[in-house]
Amino acid sequence: MSLRYKAAIVGASETTEIGVLPETSETQLHIDSAVNAMNNAGIGVDQIDGIASTMNPAILSNYLGIVPKWIDNTSVGGTSFLIHVRHAAAAVASGLCETVLCAMGESGRSRVGVARRGGGGQLDNSYPGQFESIYGPLGPPTLFGMGVLRFMKETGTTLEQLASVAVAQRKWSNKVPRAMFGDLITVDDVFNSRMISYPFNLFMCCLVTDGGGSLIITSADRAKDFPTTPVYIMGTGESVETPIVSQMYDMTHSAAFQTSSKKAFEESGVSHDDIDHLMVYDAFAHLPIYGLEDLGFVGRGEGGAFIEEGNTSPGGKLPMNTNGGGLSYTHSGMYGMYAIQEAVRQVRGEAAHQVEGVKTSFVQGVGGMFMAAGSLVLTNEEPHD
Amino acid sequence: MTQEQEYGKMIPEPVPETAYFWEKVREHELWIQKCTDCDHVFHYPRFHCPKCTSSNLDWFQASGKGTLYTYMINHRPAPGFQDEAPYAIAVVQLEEGPRMMTNIVGIENTPENLVLDMALEVTFDDVLPDVTIPKWKPA
Numbered sequence A: 001m002s003l004r005y006k007a008a009i010v011g012a013s014e015t016t017e018i019g020v021l022p023e024t025s026e027t028q029l030h031i032d033s034a035v036n037a038m039n040n041a042g043i044g045v046d047q048i049d050g051i052a053s054t055m056n057p058a059i060l061s062n063y064l065g066i067v068p069k070w071i072d073n074t075s076v077g078g079t080s081f082l083i084h085v086r087h088a089a090a091a092v093a094s095g096l097c098e099t100v101l102c103a104m105g106e107s108g109r110s111r112v113g114v115a116r117r118g119g120g121g122q123l124d125n126s127y128p129g130q131f132e133s134i135y136g137p138l139g140p141p142t143l144f145g146m147g148v149l150r151f152m153k154e155t156g157t158t159l160e161q162l163a164s165v166a167v168a169q170r171k172w173s174n175k176v177p178r179a180m181f182g183d184l185i186t187v188d189d190v191f192n193s194r195m196i197s198y199p200f201n202l203f204m205c206c207l208v209t210d211g212g213g214s215l216i217i218t219s220a221d222r223a224k225d226f227p228t229t230p231v232y233i234m235g236t237g238e239s240v241e242t243p244i245v246s247q248m249y250d251m252t253h254s255a256a257f258q259t260s261s262k263k264a265f266e267e268s269g270v271s272h273d274d275i276d277h278l279m280v281y282d283a284f285a286h287l288p289i290y291g292l293e294d295l296g297f298v299g300r301g302e303g304g305a306f307i308e309e310g311n312t313s314p315g316g317k318l319p320m321n322t323n324g325g326g327l328s329y330t331h332s333g334m335y336g337m338y339a340i341q342e343a344v345r346q347v348r349g350e351a352a353h354q355v356e357g358v359k360t361s362f363v364q365g366v367g368g369m370f371m372a373a374g375s376l377v378l379t380n381e382e383p384h385d
Numbered sequence B: 001m002t003q004e005q006e007y008g009k010m011i012p013e014p015v016p017e018t019a020y021f022w023e024k025v026r027e028h029e030l031w032i033q034k035c036t037d038c039d040h041v042f043h044y045p046r047f048h049c050p051k052c053t054s055s056n057l058d059w060f061q062a063s064g065k066g067t068l069y070t071y072m073i074n075h076r077p078a079p080g081f082q083d084e085a086p087y088a089i090a091v092v093q094l095e096e097g098p099r100m101m102t103n104i105v106g107i108e109n110t111p112e113n114l115v116l117d118m119a120l121e122v123t124f125d126d127v128l129p130d131v132t133i134p135k136w137k138p139a
């Protein structure tokens, strides 16, 4: 069975506010966006019979007072929400349930209602604990870009091209009122921002914020019963590669990106030329460069120049990360939901920095440090044979 | 204050699949695994070959020679690393094929000094009375 045109997103919303929210717990960020998404879809909670989230679905179900028929608790980092959409589409297409709430919220900055992080001097028998943490990484900024210098050496990609990713995305967020960073910047500004983890300066690293987002998904044949423009799910993919970044099969490619995106393209039946709008999860500046190549939009090593030349900027032939991305819009730790939300807004024609005439959007997510991937092809085009 | 707290860095705790690796590191030897069915050489340690799932595996001592595959230089030290920042977190390419994460010792960790594909050799750091960590230095 293919999921092509079997399901649609009929409700979508982020939390009422995003950014710095010290008065809102992580649970409440889920609920706030969930209520907004149900309002967007014009339904009450009594119509929700499936729940997907990285948080224990029992917490959300009990909070909302429902006993769902279907749950998904896939939790493989920030791409989990793309995978939830895929699983939800399969669930509604096969009749396991009718209407799924995909909920996400994260107190990534204020850490309200979140378990405390551990310190040093502790034993750890996990794979990261035995083979990576002992060498002193401090979170994703010190691990996620581990392959970047290798990628640059093998492809000739430059630091200026890496910096140009951040520059291009500010051209988008410049017209997005909810974006945390909207000022235009230059390549020099990127290099002058403080060094975090060579070769990453601060502006090549994502924000750390609080926020959330939720989606309502139902079968495609019910989509017209809702007040919103249906966003049909045309293609989906998912994969995983490694629990520790040092064991990627090739540190200059994401095998999970390749597997997941290939499946999504095949399922959708569309070609790269049919994609009007692209979201590539950008926790760090190298991800859109890896993504363009691993998804097949450019050839080997061409992603940096493609971005530097303006092809993904406003007016370019492949608008990418049009909310400003994790580098400029928001990033609470697991960014994938915000990438989906922006794609939905673009496909509906209601984005803050709207690209004219968007029909079909491709969303590529990453989880962990190249641990996992998810892909979605979303469209406003009605199904036709 | 316990020795572990004084050390301050994260400490590897072996599990059954990895115990032999850490035992040999404790003896200042770097041992990795090879599948006797398909000849695949791999790291991290497992009970099954990641190429063919065979459990017919041999441990052997690696040469301790490798090259610098890639790295980042961390400017915000992890707990216990305060005196070392900025310091490199690197991946070494072993001449036998597998790669592993490491720190680079015996040389100031600057982009100028750390040139990809430079020759490295393994060294061992006895960080606690019963814990040793493999690290790599310029050969």
Ligand SMILES: [Zn+2]
Pocket: B035, B036, B037, B038, B039, B040, B049, B050, B051, B052, B053, B054
């Ligand atoms: Zn084998």
